[in-house]
Amino acid sequence: MRSFSALVQTKALVNGAWIDASNKETFAVSNPANGQVIGHVPNMTVDDAQDAIKAAKQAYESKEWRSLTAKDRSNLLKKWHKLIEANTQEIAEIMTAESGKPINEAKGEVVYGNAFIEWFAEEARRIYGEIVPSSTPNREIIVMKQPIGVAALITPWNFPLAMITRKAGAALAAGCTVIVKPSEDTPLTALAVAKLAEEAGIPKGVINVITTNKAAPIGQLFCKSPDVRGISFTGSTQVGKLLFRDSADGIKRVCLELGGNAPFIVFDSANVAKAVDGAMASKFRNCGQTCVSANRFFVQEGVYDKFVSQLKQRVEALKIGDGNSCDVQIGPLINKMQFDKVSGFVEDARSKDANIVVGGKALKELGPLFYAPTIVTDVPPTSQLYTEEVFGPVVSIIKFKDEEEAVQKANDTQRGLAGYFYSENLQQVFRVAKRMEVGMVGVNEGIISAPEAPFGGVKESGVGREGSHHGIDDYVDIKYICMGNLKYD
Numbered sequence: 001m002r003s004f005s006a007l008v009q010t011k012a013l014v015n016g017a018w019i020d021a022s023n024k025e026t027f028a029v030s031n032p033a034n035g036q037v038i039g040h041v042p043n044m045t046v047d048d049a050q051d052a053i054k055a056a057k058q059a060y061e062s063k064e065w066r067s068l069t070a071k072d073r074s075n076l077l078k079k080w081h082k083l084i085e086a087n088t089q090e091i092a093e094i095m096t097a098e099s100g101k102p103i104n105e106a107k108g109e110v111v112y113g114n115a116f117i118e119w120f121a122e123e124a125r126r127i128y129g130e131i132v133p134s135s136t137p138n139r140e141i142i143v144m145k146q147p148i149g150v151a152a153l154i155t156p157w158n159f160p161l162a163m164i165t166r167k168a169g170a171a172l173a174a175g176c177t178v179i180v181k182p183s184e185d186t187p188l189t190a191l192a193v194a195k196l197a198e199e200a201g202i203p204k205g206v207i208n209v210i211t212t213n214k215a216a217p218i219g220q221l222f223c224k225s226p227d228v229r230g231i232s233f234t235g236s237t238q239v240g241k242l243l244f245r246d247s248a249d250g251i252k253r254v255c256l257e258l259g260g261n262a263p264f265i266v267f268d269s270a271n272v273a274k275a276v277d278g279a280m281a282s283k284f285r286n287c288g289q290t291c292v293s294a295n296r297f298f299v300q301e302g303v304y305d306k307f308v309s310q311l312k313q314r315v316e317a318l319k320i321g322d323g324n325s326c327d328v329q330i331g332p333l334i335n336k337m338q339f340d341k342v343s344g345f346v347e348d349a350r351s352k353d354a355n356i357v358v359g360g361k362a363l364k365e366l367g368p369l370f371y372a373p374t375i376v377t378d379v380p381p382t383s384q385l386y387t388e389e390v391f392g393p394v395v396s397i398i399k400f401k402d403e404e405e406a407v408q409k410a411n412d413t414q415r416g417l418a419g420y421f422y423s424e425n426l427q428q429v430f431r432v433a434k435r436m437e438v439g440m441v442g443v444n445e446g447i448i449s450a451p452e453a454p455f456g457g458v459k460e461s462g463v464g465r466e467g468s469h470h471g472i473d474d475y476v477d478i479k480y481i482c483m484g485n486l487k488y489d
Contacts, residue, residue: 007090009191012042012211015055016204022048027213029188032100032332032369033322039098041187041211049179049218050225052208056150056177057227059205065177070125073173077121079200084114084165084193091192095160098186100331100369101286102323112449113162116467119451120169127174127472140483145476147175148253151230152222154215154243157334158289160186161193166455166466167232167255168207174475176230177206179222184213185334223247230474233257234291237415237460244463255464255474257291257456259389260417263410264294264446265432267403268302270422271444275303276310278446279395282420284318284373285447287330288393289338292418292440292449295389296379297397298406304399308377311395312358315373321366332369333392339369342392349376349383349396359394389415403428411437417457420446439465 011018020026021042028037042048059065068076084091092106101109129144151171155163164180171178182190187209194209212218219239222228223246230253233243237258247254264282266275282294299307323331333339339362346360359374373393379386385396400406410419419438423429433441439457442448449455454465464474 007087007192007195008039008094008188009195010039010041012044012048013191013194013198013207013209014048014052015058015208016198021045027184029098029185031097032334033367035368039188041191043214044210044212044218045214046217046221049181049210049212049221052179052210053150053152053221053225053227055205056179056208059203060147060149060177062203062205064203065206066175068175070127073175074121074124076200076202077117077124077169077172080197080202081114081117081121083196083200084110084117087192087196091161091189094192095186095189096323096331098188099157099160099334100323102328102331103326105286106323109159109162113159113165115451116162116165116169119467120173120471123170123469123472124173126469127476138484138486138488140486142481142483144479144481145174146479148475148477149176149229150227151176151178151232151475152228153178153180154219154222154231154233154235155180155182155190156235157183157185158286158291160189163234164190164193166471170466170471171230171232171475172202172206174472176475179208179210179228181210181212181215181218181222184211184215187211219243220246223252224250226250229253231255232464232466232474240462253474255466256462257464257466258417258460258462259415260291260293260295260457260461261387261389261413261415262292262295262418262420262438263436264297264419265406265410265421266297266299266303266307267406267421267423267425267428268300269425269428270303271424272303272306272310274444275307275422276314278420278422278442278444279311280314280446282442282446283395284330284393287333289334289391293391294420294446295396296386296410297395298400298409299397300400300402300406308357308375308397312375315358315375315395318373320363320370320373330373330393332367333371334369336369338391339371342371342390342394345384345388345390345392346374346376346394349379349385352380352383354379354383354385387413403432407432407435411435414460415457416459417461418442418448
């Protein structure tokens with residue numbers, strides 16, 4: 001077992017070399033729990049990113065990479081998986097230090113994120129083609145899948161390991177090479193995982209990591225470069241639209257996992273205790289900073305008071321503090337911008353006569369980025385808590401009368417990533433699951449993501465799917481080969 005510091009990298013990875021930015025600039029990475037600087041990384045430029053693209057293209061075209069069989073790529077991914085597994089504690093400590101995520105959650109993310117490497121190590125050998133019966137004599141129709149080439153992976157801060165492995169695992173399994181641009185808030189986790197990929201024997205240039213706090217021009221380069229054939233982005237809908245637009249000229253393969261506004265419906269037929277468990281898991285994981293976090297809670301009249309009462313007890317019992325403590329359940333928000341957004345949404349609701357049941361305030365005694373877990377009821381439909389994704393530890397509860405009203409309100413948004421509902425009525429379960437306009441539905445379950453399942457949304461929550469066997473699709477082209485004039489007689 002190595003120490004925390006042994007996995008902390010202070011340079012970016014391009015073409016197998018750990019390098020500084022060409023202009024020698026760096027930027028600081030801070031712990032959101034206490035503001036302490038925990039490291040500095042290169043502030044890479046557009047020219048540096050271009051070098052990474054060049055390295056990825058050369059690696060993709062190299063005999064060393066292209067000659068590998070699916071089994072060879074699978075074995076490399078398995079080695080990477082084992083190294084991540086062996087360094088779980090060290091990676092989790094880095095993650096907690098730069099994201100504020102409680103250490104137990106960080107360990108859970110390492111296990112969860114690493115499961116995608118394991119999954120795609122197995123999927124590498126199952127990227128099947130087809131032989132299609134031809135309507136013409138002496139002809140065979142062969143369909144094969146081939147890697148698209150270089151893929152740029154732009155990842156967020158809320159799951160700094162899992163969002164890389166979910167993308168890179170699929171890309172490498174397919175035979176692509178990648179450039180990873182992690183969030184400026186959490187680059188150290190990305191660099192640590194890249195270091196382990198290097199130790200696993202993945203050839204130089206196959207994985208490149210560009211760190212920067214000037215993301216826009218580098219993102220634009222990825223979209224405009226003819227050498228980048230695919231873009232995979234997890235982040236806000238606003239940025240996703242820009243990337244989608246900028247990628248249009250090159251007709252790139254684009255996979256976007258964007259913002260949500262997830263409904264969480266509790267019907268009268270629900271097991272309320274289980275619904276409260278699911279609400280706590282869905283809402284307060286990572287301090288509410290997850291794209292599939294429940295955002296709008298619709299609770300039917302018959303169980304409303306019981307649900308709110310039980311949820312209030314659970315929220316008041318949450319342990320808040322520095323993520324390094326094993327008993328802490330809620331850490332800080334990631335940065336001041338996010339803190340201002342969350343507090344601003346709550347104040348907007350308060351000004352519109354919403355009821356603050358618990359919380360609704362900053363916890364300055366813990367640190368500048370801590371916000372109390374909050375429950376707000378009587379949330380008006382004009383409030384930001386209702387119409388936008390809060391991305392914080394705030395439960396917004398709306399009472400409803402019947403199923404038709406609940407489904408209508410749940411679908412009354414341009415976002416459609418995840419949705420949840422609790423019901424013990426089997427007929428209702430099938431009706432509502434089909435009618436919810438989302439890409440993923442949790443029925444009597446608050447945690448839904450798994451390597452085996454396709455992750456993605458509808459409407460403005462994105463295009464494409466990650467995880468599952470569908471996760472390979474964005475990294476392969478389908479080629480049809482017509483074999484004619486064959487002599488079988």
